[in-house]
Amino acid sequence: MGDVLIFAEHLGGHFPKTTLTAVHAGLDLARKRGGNAIAVVAGDAPDALAGEIAKYGVSKVIALTHANLKNYLADAHAAALTALVKKTGAEFVLATATAVGKDLAPRLAARLNAPMASEITAINDDGTYIRPMYAGNAMATIELDGPVKIITVRGTAFDAAKPGDGAAPVEKVDAEIDSAAAKTEFVSFNQTKSDRPQLTEARIVVSGGRGLKSGDNFKTVLEPLVDEMGAAMGASRAAVDAGFVPNDLQVGQTGKVVAPELYVAVGISGAIQHLAGMKDSKIIVAINKDEEAPIFNVADYGLVADLFKAVPEMAEEMKKLKHS
Amino acid sequence: MKILVPIKRVPDPATTIRVLPDGSGIATDNVKWVINPFDEIAIEEALRIKEKQQGEVVLVTVGQSTWQEQLRTGLAMGADRAILVKTDGALDSLAIARILAKVVSDEKPELVLLGKQAIDDDSNQVGQMLAEMLGWPQATFASKVEFADKKVTVTREVDGGLETIAFNLPAVITTDLRLNEPRYASLPGIMKARKKELKEVPAESLGVDLAPKLKIKTLAAPPKRQAGKKVGSVQELVGVLHTEAKVI
Numbered sequence: 001m002g003d004v005l006i007f008a009e010h011l012g013g014h015f016p017k018t019t020l021t022a023v024h025a026g027l028d029l030a031r032k033r034g035g036n037a038i039a040v041v042a043g044d045a046p047d048a049l050a051g052e053i054a055k056y057g058v059s060k061v062i063a064l065t066h067a068n069l070k071n072y073l074a075d076a077h078a079a080a081l082t083a084l085v086k087k088t089g090a091e092f093v094l095a096t097a098t099a100v101g102k103d104l105a106p107r108l109a110a111r112l113n114a115p116m117a118s119e120i121t122a123i124n125d126d127g128t129y130i131r132p133m134y135a136g137n138a139m140a141t142i143e144l145d146g147p148v149k150i151i152t153v154r155g156t157a158f159d160a161a162k163p164g165d166g167a168a169p170v171e172k173v174d175a176e177i178d179s180a181a182a183k184t185e186f187v188s189f190n191q192t193k194s195d196r197p198q199l200t201e202a203r204i205v206v207s208g209g210r211g212l213k214s215g216d217n218f219k220t221v222l223e224p225l226v227d228e229m230g231a232a233m234g235a236s237r238a239a240v241d242a243g244f245v246p247n248d249l250q251v252g253q254t255g256k257v258v259a260p261e262l263y264v265a266v267g268i269s270g271a272i273q274h275l276a277g278m279k280d281s282k283i284i285v286a287i288n289k290d291e292e293a294p295i296f297n298v299a300d301y302g303l304v305a306d307l308f309k310a311v312p313e314m315a316e317e318m319k320k321l322k323h324s
Numbered sequence: 325m326k327i328l329v330p331i332k333r334v335p336d337p338a339t340t341i342r343v344l345p346d347g348s349g350i351a352t353d354n355v356k357w358v359i360n361p362f363d364e365i366a367i368e369e370a371l372r373i374k375e376k377q378q379g380e381v382v383l384v385t386v387g388q389s390t391w392q393e394q395l396r397t398g399l400a401m402g403a404d405r406a407i408l409v410k411t412d413g414a415l416d417s418l419a420i421a422r423i424l425a426k427v428v429s430d431e432k433p434e435l436v437l438l439g440k441q442a443i444d445d446d447s448n449q450v451g452q453m454l455a456e457m458l459g460w461p462q463a464t465f466a467s468k469v470e471f472a473d474k475k476v477t478v479t480r481e482v483d484g485g486l487e488t489i490a491f492n493l494p495a496v497i498t499t500d501l502r503l504n505e506p507r508y509a510s511l512p513g514i515m516k517a518r519k520k521e522l523k524e525v526p527a528e529s530l531g532v533d534l535a536p537k538l539k540i541k542t543l544a545a546p547p548k549r550q551a552g553k554k555v556g557s558v559q560e561l562v563g564v565l566h567t568e569a570k571v572i
Binding site (some may be wrong): 011073074075078098099100102103104105106107108109110111113114115116117118119128132133134135136137138139140141142143144145146180183184185186187188189190191192200204229237240241246247248253254256261262272273279282283284285291296297298299300301302303304305310313314317318321 | 335337338341343350362416417418421440441443444445446447448449450451452453454455456457459460461462463464465467477480481482483484485486487488489490491492500501502536537538539540541542543544545546549551552553554555557558559561562564565566569571572
């Protein structure tokens with residue numbers, strides 16, 4: 001009762017920060033529900049990573065091993081995790097609502113006939129959860145009914161777990177995956193290469209909108225400011241739709257949700273759907289030549305200016321600040 | 325190829341959402357109802373597939389009788405017929421998926437295409453749950469779908485870029501924003517839609533478990549962000565960010 005299996009997503013031999021967020025939330029959930037937090041690392045050879053995550057405060061780590069778990073694929077992973085839930089008698093499975101978490105968790109929920117709470121922002125003591133609806137314009141208090149419950153957490157709503165002195169025991173478990181659950185073939189992953197901080201992990205995010213007018217302008221006008229500030233770069237849906245930047249930069253209701261210390265919105269009007277992805281940022285700055293732009297309603301500091309002048313100026317000021 | 329496209333009725337994305345004072349829901353008096361934008365993209369993709377290879381596009385929705393309006397819009401875009409599974413209750417994603425699985429077993433489509441999430445609930449669960457219940461492969465957040473006979477290759481928008489996976493039909497695909505741009509219904513399309521078959525089926529008659537396992541207890545408005553101040557120059561901006569906000 002109350003045991004939580006934490007799905008520890010990994011890629012390229014590393015855990016993204018979102019996995020440490022899942023660990024933190026999983027530890028919190030286990031504490032509140034009176035159970036143990038068990039991290040699960042799935043893969044064809046997950047031992048080393050399992051040893052890594054063991055240092056983050058969980059009671060145990062399961063290295064869920066199988067050739068079909070080499071690349072993440074929903075059907076194989078859902079089958080393997082289902083068998084593990086039944087084997088361990090866990091009450092909860094928790095993951096961060098990343099692209100993998102969102103793809104996997106509902107499939108797992110259906111396989112277990114378990115209800116699922118998507119992208120929660122809080123775990124209440126009374127057994128309920130809070131999650132955003134209507135692009136974050138309504139916060140719902142929900143309850144889940146059943147012997148097993150599946151939960152994904154919004155990455156920005158929880159802190160990241162920190163490593164401690166001890167290391168939990170690691171148990172290797174050979175996954176059970178029926179052949180019917182291995183119908184999908186992984187073909188390729190076209191990863192957007194960047195030396196910049198990850199959008200979901202950066203302390204500062206500078207986003208560009210349709211006002212930048214072209215992908216070239218993102219490079220020549222916005223990127224110098226992004227780099228002077230040591231920031232991650234984001235974009236509005238409009239900029240991605242127009243082909244200015246790749247899809248993984250989109251911030252918004254249906255893109256990435258970020259909550260950095262500083263969010264600078266450049267040439268972004270501030271549609272509800274964009275706000276849904278950044279309104280929990282600590283400080284919001286808006287630079288837009290339209291003083292009526294809705295973004296100014298949420299900006300702590302607003303500058304009504306032509307971004308093609310203001311952004312290079314700001315990059316200069318940042319340089320001066322650094323050297324002062 | 326028969327393609328089933330489940331759609332949902334949602335408030336127009338431009339609606340100002342107001343939570344009712346008693347937290348029981350949102351105010352609906354000012355709401356314009358539309359097809360969930362991601363489901364529109366699914367209808368469009370289904371129509372394009374039908375235009376390339378022979379087939380039939382069947383729409384299904386699980387909701388009140390008034391949702392016929394959205395089915396008619398889909399029929400006007402070019403879908404062939406529609407099914408309304410009538411319910412007044414608040415069904416959770418598992419129940420919706422079970423209903424759709426029953427419709428799939430009756431209709432036997434080779435492909436189910438639907439939006440990745442409904443913009444009211446934002447749960448992003450039904451497509452994946454349906455795929456599991458059917459034992460079919462799933463491809464979520466699709467930005468490109470290609471067919472070579474029964475083999476489908478789907479490019480998906482994921483966190484770090486674009487991932488490509490492949491599988492054989494039958495399968496469930498959920499749509500993302502950049503898969504296509506949906507067409508508007510033409511006037512001839514709207515006229516034709518009136519004569520296309522739209523049948524209503526009570527949800528209870530499908531023999532699936534509808535009892536909710538997820539319940540929404542109450543809604544609350546989120547903490548409101550106040551507008552701050554306008555600054556007069558870049559210099560002033562950098563200054564306050566440094567000395568006042570202390571974020572740089």
